[in-house]
Amino acid sequence: MELEVNGKRRTLACRTAFEARGLLGSASDIVILNGFQIEKDCPLAEGDTLAVIPKGVMPGQEELESMMMARHTPAVHKKLKLGRVAIAGLGGLGSNIAVMLARIGVGQLLLVDFDIVEPSNLNRQSYYIRHLGMPKTLALESQLAEINPFVRVETRTVRVEAENVAALFAGYDILCEAFDKPEAKAMLVNTALEQLPGIRIVAASGLAGYASANAIRTARPLERLYLCGDLETGAAVGTGLMAPRVQVCAGHQANMILRLLTGTDEV
Amino acid sequence: MKVNGQAVPLEPEQTLLAFLTAGQYDCKRIAVERNGAIVPRTEYETVRLADGDTLEIVQFVGGG
Numbered sequence: 468m469e470l471e472v473n474g475k476r477r478t479l480a481c482r483t484a485f486e487a488r489g490l491l492g493s494a495s496d497i498v499i500l501n502g503f504q505i506e507k508d509c510p511l512a513e514g515d516t517l518a519v520i521p522k523g524v525m526p527g528q529e530e531l532e533s534m535m536m537a538r539h540t541p542a543v544h545k546k547l548k549l550g551r552v553a554i555a556g557l558g559g560l561g562s563n564i565a566v567m568l569a570r571i572g573v574g575q576l577l578l579v580d581f582d583i584v585e586p587s588n589l590n591r592q593s594y595y596i597r598h599l600g601m602p603k604t605l606a607l608e609s610q611l612a613e614i615n616p617f618v619r620v621e622t623r624t625v626r627v628e629a630e631n632v633a634a635l636f637a638g639y640d641i642l643c644e645a646f647d648k649p650e651a652k653a654m655l656v657n658t659a660l661e662q663l664p665g666i667r668i669v670a671a672s673g674l675a676g677y678a679s680a681n682a683i684r685t686a687r688p689l690e691r692l693y694l695c696g697d698l699e700t701g702a703a704v705g706t707g708l709m710a711p712r713v714q715v716c717a718g719h720q721a722n723m724i725l726r727l728l729t730g731t732d733e734v
Numbered sequence: 735m736k737v738n739g740q741a742v743p744l745e746p747e748q749t750l751l752a753f754l755t756a757g758q759y760d761c762k763r764i765a766v767e768r769n770g771a772i773v774p775r776t777e778y779e780t781v782r783l784a785d786g787d788t789l790e791i792v793q794f795v796g797g798g
Contacts, residue, residue, distance in 0.1 A: 560798045597771040647798040656765045656792070660772040675797040688738075688792045689767045699794030708797050 474533025480571035553577040559713035561645030562593035567721040644670035673697040674716035680705040
């Protein structure tokens with residue numbers, strides 16, 4: 468039977484997943500069949516994708532990627548691998564979104580931010596004490612390399628302004644707006660919609676405080692603009708930004724990006 | 735005129751800027767689509783709203 472085993476096409480004389488495991492490894496190995504880790508033996512069909520992963524053993528580079536992506540359905544992984552996403556702003560939203568997109572195996576990410584990591588970022592942003600003082604672009608790039616070295620990451624340590632939006636983001640299918648200030652959000656959305664025909668934007672508005680997480684949702688107010696958040700709770704004196712709601716909103720944005728990359732444009 | 739899905743009466747001879755100002759929108763924190771096309775901010779002053787126009791006005795609040 469012809470199968471894809473740990474990223475390689477192979478012909479194996481077996482009828483079930485555990486028979487395949489018997490041919491390839493030992494009975495304690497983890498078996499992932501078409502994206503799902505199985506506990507009971509399953510019959511195999513021609514063309515199935517199988518990962519057989521020995522516990523606690525560091526695989527070679529070649530096998531590592533297919534093992535990391537074994538939890539994704541094969542067709543999904545191929546689409547994500549072709550995906551190109553730019554993230555503008557690497558604070559509470561952008562840093563967490565970048566980590567999620569790296570985990571799901573998006574092929575290429577552009578990370579843009581002018582700022583450095585500061586102590587007040589650690590309450591919600593994906594950085595560590597050891598990153599303090601580093602440009603956010605480089606601090607995040609180093610994390611992504613440890614999470615998924617198969618993502619191509621580009622960084623630009625610049626301030627995004629109306630004048631450089633087209634040059635920075637041309638060629639990207641999806642632009643993730645992850646700024647903090649409402650004026651910067653509006654500037655980016657307006658400029659990109661005016662100057663970059665075809666680009667789709669996944670933006671955020673309304674994620675401060677600790678009101679119900681259920682108020683945060685994904686909407687599509689304009690043809691090429693998706694907007695995540697409760698749309699009203701801005702950061703203000705007495706209403707700070709906190710990890711849970713910021714990450715709920717980042718999750719909405721990352722999931723919308725995942726949906727777009729896999730060919731679904733509805734919220 | 736339809737604004738964010740709601741029917742709104744249109745004052746005669748109104749510019750987009752006048753409409754936004756009357757509605758207390760902060761023009762630096764919004765994006766506006768008119769009949770499906772984004773309106774560049776430099777044109778808010780010159781765009782004249784017409785009967786039957788559809789506007790979508792997106793407002794941004796801070797936090798990220």
